[in-house]
Amino acid sequence: MSTPARRAAPCAFGTVTAMTTHTVTLTGLRAVYGTGTRRVTALDGVSTSFASGTFTAVMGPSGSGKSTLLHCAAGLDTPTEGVVTIDGTRLNDLGEDELTRLRRDRIGFVFQAFNLVSTLTAAQNVELPLRLAGRRPPARDVTAALDAVGLADRVGHRPSELSGGEQQRVAVARALITRPAVVFADEPTGALDSAASRQVLRLLRALVDDHGQTVVMVTHDPAAAAYADRVLLLADGRVVDELNGPITAAVVAARIAERETGPSSDVTTPAGSSW
Numbered sequence: 001m002s003t004p005a006r007r008a009a010p011c012a013f014g015t016v017t018a019m020t021t022h023t024v025t026l027t028g029l030r031a032v033y034g035t036g037t038r039r040v041t042a043l044d045g046v047s048t049s050f051a052s053g054t055f056t057a058v059m060g061p062s063g064s065g066k067s068t069l070l071h072c073a074a075g076l077d078t079p080t081e082g083v084v085t086i087d088g089t090r091l092n093d094l095g096e097d098e099l100t101r102l103r104r105d106r107i108g109f110v111f112q113a114f115n116l117v118s119t120l121t122a123a124q125n126v127e128l129p130l131r132l133a134g135r136r137p138p139a140r141d142v143t144a145a146l147d148a149v150g151l152a153d154r155v156g157h158r159p160s161e162l163s164g165g166e167q168q169r170v171a172v173a174r175a176l177i178t179r180p181a182v183v184f185a186d187e188p189t190g191a192l193d194s195a196a197s198r199q200v201l202r203l204l205r206a207l208v209d210d211h212g213q214t215v216v217m218v219t220h221d222p223a224a225a226a227y228a229d230r231v232l233l234l235a236d237g238r239v240v241d242e243l244n245g246p247i248t249a250a251v252v253a254a255r256i257a258e259r260e261t262g263p264s265s266d267v268t269t270p271a272g273s274s275w
């Protein structure tokens with residue numbers, strides 16, 4: 001699957017291969033909660049990076065540290081140790097106000113529970129991050145954002161007047177309105193039926209392919225992970241496996257099953273996979 005980070009770019013002297021840059025870099029992340037008998041190591045030395053214009057799925061058993069990884073990478077949580085860099089900025093060096101600004105301006109969030117404001121219309125929800133930053137986006141920008149997620153005809157609808165899939169697409173439009181460096185999605189299809197899930201996943205995929213957006217998504221669902229370019233598998237707070245394209249739901253499911261029960265012989269792994 002081609003992505004903007006890997007595309008060959010034309011230039012005055014012919015064609016050059018674009019260099020991969022990494023929008024998000026995590027180095028030696030540890031996250032420890034509680035003390036004494038209540039002490040939990042949620043992340044235990046995670047180092048990885050997310051290339052610009054790529055789609056990464058983060059998977060692993062319940063309690064393996066997926067949400068903690070996402071929250072630390074997004075500056076919502078502070079790791080006990082380690083460094084997070086987004087778009088060249090070290091989060092560790094930022095004060096609370098600067099961190100709030102970075103989250104608001106450079107990061108898009110999509111959560112399982114859409115988190116829309118029920119009294120606001122779709123358009124008002126989309127423009128909310130900019131309003132909170134004291135900016136008033138032109139109406140055409142808001143309409144364009146809703147158009148991009150296939151909801152140009154739902155601009156004036158309130159969340160209760162939209163289906164779950166439509167609400168999540170409003171949340172994706174809201175995540176994009178600031179043109180963020182990276183979109184973090186925490187189980188974005190967890191509350192959706194399979195048809196609505198596919199729409200949201202196709203949308204995230206299209207953002208990567210057509211606009212060079214960087215997307216990092218936590219999911220439990222191998223079918224959702226199959227939309228990604230790369231799958232990271234966590235266990236006990238560590239990255240224990242990695243799968244690079246071509247990725248199918250069957251391959252992801254087989255790799256997860258292998259980790260739980262040992263190798264299976266009935267699913268073949270495509271060349272290039274590297275768990």
Ligand SMILES: Nc1ncnc2c1ncn2[C@@H]1O[C@H](COP(=O)(O)OP(=O)(O)OP(=O)(O)O)[C@@H](O)[C@H]1O
Nearest residue numbers: 033034040041042061062063064065066067068069
């Ligand atoms: N604020 C916190 N205080 C104490 N322990 C926490 C906190 N946040 C997470 N943990 C613990 O850290 C571990 C990792 O949690 P995390 O939510 O990152 O896992 P997860 O892989 O996202 O799980 P799930 O798939 O169930 O959502 C768990 O054992 C959890 O109980």
